[in-house]
Amino acid sequence: MSKQELSRHFPFGLTTQWSPIKQQDLHSVRMADWLLDSTSLTARLKRHCQDFSVRVLGESYLALSADEQSQLATADSEGFVREVILFCDDKPWVFARTVVPLATLSQGQELQQLGERPLGALLFATPGMVRDAVEVTHLAADHPLSKSALLWGADKQRDLWGRRSRFLLPAGALLVSEMFLPDCAAYAEE
Numbered sequence: 001m002s003k004q005e006l007s008r009h010f011p012f013g014l015t016t017q018w019s020p021i022k023q024q025d026l027h028s029v030r031m032a033d034w035l036l037d038s039t040s041l042t043a044r045l046k047r048h049c050q051d052f053s054v055r056v057l058g059e060s061y062l063a064l065s066a067d068e069q070s071q072l073a074t075a076d077s078e079g080f081v082r083e084v085i086l087f088c089d090d091k092p093w094v095f096a097r098t099v100v101p102l103a104t105l106s107q108g109q110e111l112q113q114l115g116e117r118p119l120g121a122l123l124f125a126t127p128g129m130v131r132d133a134v135e136v137t138h139l140a141a142d143h144p145l146s147k148s149a150l151l152w153g154a155d156k157q158r159d160l161w162g163r164r165s166r167f168l169l170p171a172g173a174l175l176v177s178e179m180f181l182p183d184c185a186a187y188a189e190e
């Protein structure tokens, strides 16, 4: 799918119910390991594939949902939104949506200038970065994201697990949601 075709899917959005992680609910041990992993997802994906790439659906200043404003404890009604698909060996493994309040952006331009460089490379290189408020979600196999994953090159349509967490940087907070797509190794043992 070309960059232009991918950009037609932006902003995809992610309207779902999030709930705090409870170990016993996490479906399979393997999936729990992926959802609970506190290290960089980019680094983990790179260990699973020869060719890792970030394909940007889009980046823009958009209205924040009330839930996003609440999670980010911000009165900003707008923020910088970045949506990407992380590919492993030409298969879409993760859909990620990052929301950055304007107040956090005020401290530097790096977050707006990533392009196809993975956000994790910046976040995990920031001294003092803290990740918290990890929540999970489970989307049914007929959710729009499951259908779109097929268009992005997924081998099948299925129910999807995902997580979101808040990253606290010296500049401020940002919210990262990551949905594991059907080809991701997180589903391997099912």
Ligand SMILES: C=C(O[C@@H]1C=C(C(=O)O)C=C[C@H]1O)C(=O)O
Pocket: 039, 040, 041, 042, 043, 054, 082, 083, 084, 086, 094, 096, 097, 098, 117, 118, 119, 120, 121, 123, 176, 178
């Ligand atoms: C937060 C990380 O960055 C990854 C890369 C992203 C991007 O480039 O937009 C978004 C979410 C993550 O899956 C990470 O590597 O853990």
